[in-house]
Amino acid sequence: MAKQFVIIGGGIAGTTAADQIRKIDADASITIIDEEFHPLYSRILLVHYLEEKVPRERVFMKKLEWYTKNNIELMSGVIAKAIDTKNKFVTTSDDRELPYDELLITTGGELRMIEDDRRGIAYFRSMDDADYILKLVNELRAQPKKDWHGLIYGGGFIAIEFIKIFDHYNIPMTIMMRGDGFWSRVLSDHSKKVLADHAKAGGVTIINGVKEFDFIGEGDFEGVVVDGKEIKGQMLGVGIGMQSKAAFVREAGIEMDQGIVANSFLETSTDNVYTAGDIAQYEDVSAGRSMVAGNWMKAVMQGRVVAQTMTGTRTEFELVSSYSTHLMGKEIVFIGDTDRSAADKVVQHVAEAGDSVELFERDGRTVGALFIGSVKERQAITNAIKKSEIYAR
Amino acid sequence: MKLTIKVDPDLCIGAASCVTIDPATFLLNEENKVYVLDHGEAPGGQVYERVIEMTEDEKETLILSAQSCPTLAIFIYDEAGEQIYPDM
Numbered sequence: 001m002a003k004q005f006v007i008i009g010g011g012i013a014g015t016t017a018a019d020q021i022r023k024i025d026a027d028a029s030i031t032i033i034d035e036e037f038h039p040l041y042s043r044i045l046l047v048h049y050l051e052e053k054v055p056r057e058r059v060f061m062k063k064l065e066w067y068t069k070n071n072i073e074l075m076s077g078v079i080a081k082a083i084d085t086k087n088k089f090v091t092t093s094d095d096r097e098l099p100y101d102e103l104l105i106t107t108g109g110e111l112r113m114i115e116d117d118r119r120g121i122a123y124f125r126s127m128d129d130a131d132y133i134l135k136l137v138n139e140l141r142a143q144p145k146k147d148w149h150g151l152i153y154g155g156g157f158i159a160i161e162f163i164k165i166f167d168h169y170n171i172p173m174t175i176m177m178r179g180d181g182f183w184s185r186v187l188s189d190h191s192k193k194v195l196a197d198h199a200k201a202g203g204v205t206i207i208n209g210v211k212e213f214d215f216i217g218e219g220d221f222e223g224v225v226v227d228g229k230e231i232k233g234q235m236l237g238v239g240i241g242m243q244s245k246a247a248f249v250r251e252a253g254i255e256m257d258q259g260i261v262a263n264s265f266l267e268t269s270t271d272n273v274y275t276a277g278d279i280a281q282y283e284d285v286s287a288g289r290s291m292v293a294g295n296w297m298k299a300v301m302q303g304r305v306v307a308q309t310m311t312g313t314r315t316e317f318e319l320v321s322s323y324s325t326h327l328m329g330k331e332i333v334f335i336g337d338t339d340r341s342a343a344d345k346v347v348q349h350v351a352e353a354g355d356s357v358e359l360f361e362r363d364g365r366t367v368g369a370l371f372i373g374s375v376k377e378r379q380a381i382t383n384a385i386k387k388s389e390i391y392a393r
Numbered sequence: 394m395k396l397t398i399k400v401d402p403d404l405c406i407g408a409a410s411c412v413t414i415d416p417a418t419f420l421l422n423e424e425n426k427v428y429v430l431d432h433g434e435a436p437g438g439q440v441y442e443r444v445i446e447m448t449e450d451e452k453e454t455l456i457l458s459a460q461s462c463p464t465l466a467i468f469i470y471d472e473a474g475e476q477i478y479p480d481m
Contacts, residue, residue: 012463044406044463053403058465063480296463297410324407324425331425333407375407376423 002027005310006090006098008080009106010034012042012296013277015062016303017104017310022070024311031073033080033092035107038127039064044296046130047161050137051168059127080107083252085270102310105249105260105268106277106303109242109294114153120221120235124158133237137169140234148172149233151224153210155182158239160327163204165237167328172203174231176210176224178240182327186340187370188348191356194372195327198354202328242294244279257281259292264316266306274310276302285318286385287337287367295323295334320385331375336360336368336385343367349391350374357381359391366391396452396477397470399442402426404466411467415458418445419467427466 005021007014010032018030040062048054067074079093089099111123122133140148150166152159155177166173179185181192196206207226214225216232223232244259255261255269259281262268266276275282278294280302298321308315322335340346343360350357355373359366359381365388369381384391398418407425411418419427420435428439447455459467459478469478 042463042465044408045465048404048464054465058479061460061465061479296408297413297461300410300461301413319413322409324409326406331407333425374423375421375425378425379421 002029003101004029004099005031005102005104006100007032007104007106008090009104009108009277009279010036010040010074010076011106011108011277011299012040012061013108013299013303013306014104014106015040016300017106017276017307018072019070020304020307021311022072024307028311029073030071031075031098032067033075033078033090033098035077035079036126036128037077039067039074039076041127042296043125046124046127047164050130050134050165059130080248082248083254083273085252085254085273088272101272103273104306104310105246105254105273105275105279106299107246108278109244110246112241112243114238114240116215118215118219118221122235122237124161124237124239133165133235136235137165137171140171141169143234147232147234149174149223149231151231151233151236152176152239153178153213153236154239154241155179155184156239156241157323157325159237160325160332162237162239163199163327167202172205174205174207174233175199176207176213176226178209178211180208186334186338187372188346188356188358190348190351191358191370191372194354194356195330195332198327198330204328242278244281244292246279257290261290264318265309265314266302266317267309274306276306282317284337285316286320286388288363289337289342291337291339291342293321293337295321297321297323320382322382330354330373331371333371333375333378334368335370335378335382336366337362338368338370349377361390365389394447394449394452395444395472396447396455397442397444397474398429398455399468399470400427400429401466401468402441404464405462406464406466408463410461410463411458413458414461415454417451418455419458 041060045059082091089097150171150173152162152175182195216223260275262282264283277299281292305317324333345361347359349359360368405426417433429443
C-alpha cells in the first residue's frame with residue numbers, strides 16, 4: 001500500500017519536501033494542508049513586487065498544475081486543528097481526518113501583532129498582506145503630496161522591507177523602534193550607528209525607545225501619539241517579530257520550546273512526526289546548539305533533507321545558512337549563529353564609517369557573522385564557520 | 394548539452410542558496426551578487442551570463458539551485474534559446 005505523507009504548511013520548506021518525496025517515491029500519497037489560498041510563492045519576492053521590479057504573477061514559484069502533475073493534493077485555505085499522534089491522523093478545519101504514516105509540520109512563524117487592528121495598519125508576511133500594502137500605498141499617493149507620510153513600527157527585517165517600499169514610492173517616513181536601533185539585541189553599537197546614519201542620510205526619521213504609543217482618533221489610521229507628540233500619517237507598517245505558538249502541536253503532546261523541538265535529523269519528540277523551516281527548533285550541527293532560525297536558504301535545505309529521512313534514508317541536516325537584505329542599498333548579511341546571548345565573545349572585526357563586520361565566537365570557533373556594508377570577506381568567513389575554525393583575524 | 398545561464402543582478406539579493414547547492418556554477422562577488430562560473434572557473438572574469446557545456450546530472454543540480462533562489466533571479470536557456478527555468 002502506498003505510504004501516506006501529510007505536510008502541514010505549504011511554504012517553501014513543506015513544498016520542497018513534497019517535491020523531494022515525490023522524486024523518491026512515485027507511488028506515495030502526498031497531501032499539503034495550507035492555510036493560504038495561493039500555490040507556493042516567494043515571500044522574499046513580495047517586496048520586489050511592491051517595488052515594481054517584478055509583476056505579481058512572477059512571485060509565484062508553483063502553478064496549480066504543478067501539484068496536479070505531481071499528484072500532490074494541495075488543501076488551500078485549510079488549517080490543521082488537531083493531531084492524534086497515537087492513531088496517526090490530522091483533523092482539519094474542514095472536518096477531514098487525514099491518516100498519515102509520516103507527518104511533517106512546516107507552518108512557519110506567526111506574526112506578533114499590536115492590539116489595535118484599525119484600517120491602515122499593515123503587516124508583511126503573506127501575498128494577501130502585500131496586496132493590502134499596495135492598496136494602502138495607492139490610497140496614500142492619491143492624497144496631496146505634501147501630506148504623504150508612512151509610519152513604521154519595529155527595527156528588524158520587516159521594518160527594513162517597509163522602508164524599501166516607502167522609499168520606492170518617495171513617501172517620507174518615520175520609523176519607531178522599540179529598542180535603541182535596528183536589531184537592537186543583535187547588533188553592536190557600531191553596526192546600529194552605520195545603519196541609522198545611512199537611513200537618516202536617506203531621509204528616514206528615526207525615533208528610538210518607543211515601547212508604546214497611542215493612536216490619533218478612533219476610525220481609520222490617521223497617525224500616532226508618541227510621548228504626547230502627534231505624528232500624522234496615512235499608514236503604519238508593523239514588523240515586531242515572529243513567534244511560534246502552534247497550539248495544535250502543543251496540544252498533541254509534541255514537544256515545543258521556542259519552536260517545535262527536533263534533533264539534527266529534524267525528527268520531533270514524537271514518532272513519525274518531523275519539522276522543518278521557521279517553526280523548527282532543531283539541533284544545529286554547525287552551531288553546536290539547539291536553535292530557531294528563520295531564513296529561506298535553511299527552509300529549502302531542511303525541506304530537502306527531511307524528505308530523505310521521511311522516506312527511509314535518515315539524513316542529518318547540516319548547513320551554515322545566511323540571510324541577506326539591504327537598507328537603501330546598504331548590504332546587510334547574517335551568517336550562521338548570530339545570537340549575541342549565546343556567543344562567548346562578539347568581535348567587532350571591521351568598524352569603518354560605513355562598514356561593520358562582527359564575528360560571533362563560541363567554544364573557540366567562529367559560529368556566526370554579520371555584515372553591514374562591505375561583504376568582501378563573506379565567503380572566507382563562511383568557509384571558516386563551515387570548518388569549525390576561528391576566523392583568522 | 395550547452396546551456397545559457399543568466400543571473401539578473403537587480404533581482405539577486407545574495408541569499409546564496411544557489412552557491413550552496415551548485416558551487417561549481419555560482420559564487421558571490423564583493424557586491425553581494427551571484428556571478429556565473431564554468432565548472433568552478435571564471436574565464437574572462439566575474440560575469441552574470443555564460444554558456445556552459447553540461448552533463449545531465451550537472452543540469453539537474455543547476456535546476457535545483459535555480460529553484461532554490463528566493464527571488465527567481467536565475468534564468469536558464471537551452472541551445473535553441475528556449476527558457477527552461479523559470480517555467481514560462
